[in-house]
Amino acid sequence: MNQNDQDKEIQNAMNAAPLGNEPPEDLMRNLRTLAKATPVRHAWRINRLLPVAGIAVLAVVVVSMLPSKASAKTYDMLVAAAQKVNAFQFTIESSEHGKKEEFSIAGRDGKVYMNTGEGSVMRIEGDAMSFYDQKENKIVRMKLGGLVDPAFIAKEIQGGMDEAFKNMNLKQMLEEYGKKYGKDKIHISPRRYEGVKEVYDVTLEATSQPERVSITVDSATDLPQVLEVETRDDKGNFRHEVTMRMRFGNEVDDSALKADFPKDAKVEEIDLSNVVGDAMKGMGTAFEQAAKEAEAKKK
């Protein structure tokens, strides 16, 4: 009997191993009930933040390449302009599967706040970073005690946005998009008024792509205001997936620049200066001991 025949025998034998091809109905019922009853915090808010920020950057780059007055600006000039933005506010609304979720991050003058539809989750201000754990209803407040300047950390986060411009090479990505799907896949609308503000719309759409991205741009600054992503369903109809609203500079909403945690939340204070101080003391003792041992060996 050759190897193939032997393998077929094993396969035939193993086909008899499960207690059935499908899980029993009562098990399926219980699993569905459990699935519905389980509160789940999706990871998308955090792990999609940077990609979404990337889309915002893409929006800026799209605008920079348009044959409008924005086309006069070079990519580098735009980057430089973005780096001067001292305040930002990104609000992301997702409506996957009919469930709406919200996430916002805002920063100004070295302070950064994150909020979700379920409440605030983080703030960096003064001499501390605070994180709120909704599950435990607990605030962990880390005092930095002069070891690290929280304003520096906040500026680093804000600076991350600027870095995105440099590292993602989106200009090249957009050029490739144009080459692959054709420049006619980028549509620009005539200018229109939204309230008192003059805006225009940019749409990225290719039949080979499952998404359509629409960007509303402030014609005075050429900065993106709203970015919407729609995806095609099985019948080819577009349905809304994500909306991202962006504000810069003076337009940042003051209400986004705070993070109020529940008053009844437990507070855990961690003084990092003490923790680090103790560790240094421990290291000092260890070094001292090692030096003594080395000395003893020499003798």
Place this chain on the structure above:
Amino acid sequence: MRSLATLFRPEPKQITPAKGAPQAGLWGADIDQPNEEVQIARARNPEELVEFFSTEIWRFVSSQVQHREDAEDVVMEVFAAAFKDFPRLERADNQRHWLLGIARRKVADAYRKRYRRAEMPLSEGVLAPTEGPSPMQLATRGALAQLPDNQREVLVLKYVNGLSTEETGRVTKRSATATNSLLQRGRQSLREALGGTFGEFATNPQIGEER
């Protein structure tokens, strides 16, 4: 250029089929074809996780846990653990492998509990009445119960869940070479445990599909 979709879901090679869509290659690998890595689905919430993966997990667990009630309990435990850790599972490169990894640990726990309770030897447990098992089903399940845990689980992953040798290694955290030699030992052990019955699987290829 990356598709715009990947800016939001930057995991390549993932497919989310429509509900109820046939999931070719999910199990019962065609042995005439090489096993290829198949990205079955990507669940975005616990309900989808159940719809996409419950059959796969049921087949993996019920191939190894002897009593139907125990198998159902283990499957519930697998999904409860998955729901609890859903944010991480949501980001996993391969949700299928991740879930099978949880299932593997839960099956091992079930075996340990069973030994601790010392209710009855596993080989006797398989003879307990279930819903109309065929003699061949009893023979296979009895033989599998005699195999070392590591051999049994790789055989199930390969031949019941239809994973390639490489994927089997990924789930069990072994190299492809180590997995291959474990599979060889597993096949040999299964042949020996089945004894004379083994030849009957060769003469009647439909036999294993009886339920």
